[in-house]
Amino acid sequence: MIPQNNKIKFNNIKSRNRYFAVIGLIVVALLVVWLVRKPAHQDSVQSGQDGQVHSEGDGHEHEMPNMQAVVEEISQLEKTVAANPQDFESLLALAHRYQDTGQLLKSINIYTKYLQQNPTNADARIDLGVSYYQLAFEDTIQRMNLFQMAIAEMRGALKFSPKHQLGHFNLGIVSLQSGNIEGSRNWFNKCIEIDSRSDVAKKAKEILEQHIK
Template sequence: MDPKDYIKKQRFYLYVVAALIIGFLGGAIFAVYRLPQVNEPSTASRQQEAAEAIASMEKAVQQKPDDGHAWVELGHAYFDTGQAPKAIQAYTKALELLPGDLNVMTDLGVMYHQDNQHQKAIDLFDQVLKSNPKHEQARFNKGVVLLTGLNDRKGALAEWKTLVQHHPMAAAPSGKMVGDLIDQLEKEEGK
């Protein structure tokens, strides 16, 4: 047998083994991505869980109407499920029982914005910032409302620049750095 034939056969077998391995891995990866995720709850089951949690919280505030923290939790549940008018009611009641809670005031401001009551949102954020000029969420959300609710780009930029002075690593909920948002807005202004 010629040594050149041996090398050709050896290379042939390596190619066959490599092709089998690649085919196996490709099939395994395809199967994993094609199989339904058993542990992942469906949208319907998540909605059902949220509805049950809200019903439980509504019952809690009926049983203890003077529990400000229960009203906050109910407001958060409405917030998380996009029910702005109900969240506004729950947060308003919470603030009657827990006056001056800056975080609840900020969440209420966000809900006013979602309910297209932009000036009420700004007024609330201003109250929070008067008490604590470094309140990160209030400052960020005021910029959001100025930009998206009132179309005041310069006002939004000013708020976010102040935010970055106090909190250089401030980030949007998406994870994007506020400094990057400022740069993007300034570039758009320059066009």
């Protein structure tokens, strides 16, 4: 596991558009749809058709209300966490909202802080990996390093949840974007093995057929 630093900073962050400069084998729409947060209470998985990222996680609803409501929610969560640092539910919710609004450095720092106290939460660890992955498209200098950090966190999550299907899928995506074709193939195949009838398995099959020869 790559050590985390609550003060981590990266250079050359050009945009808060988390899809800017996504190039290569996977189209932007695929990343929007399939880096998803699966609700813990088994609600329907949101597809992100509105252009918002829905990263794999622990049940936080990610359909975005109007921006003013989001700003107010973040402000309230910040106050709640400041008043009670042991309110880990609010801390995690704050990390989610930072990620939703493109405040990726903040989301990384808060996910890291949360995981220091809740290290076995596989969903939150995958969320952290997704934030690193998204940041890679904003920081051209650190891109490959950020891909590796994303992979490290997602692999770490699988130690606590070995059958985490979306975790395997996300590892396939990040590996493919980082140029590790064989690794990507392996992750997508493992994703399919977990539940071949699921939507995410069907998408993994599609990627294997269309983008990985």
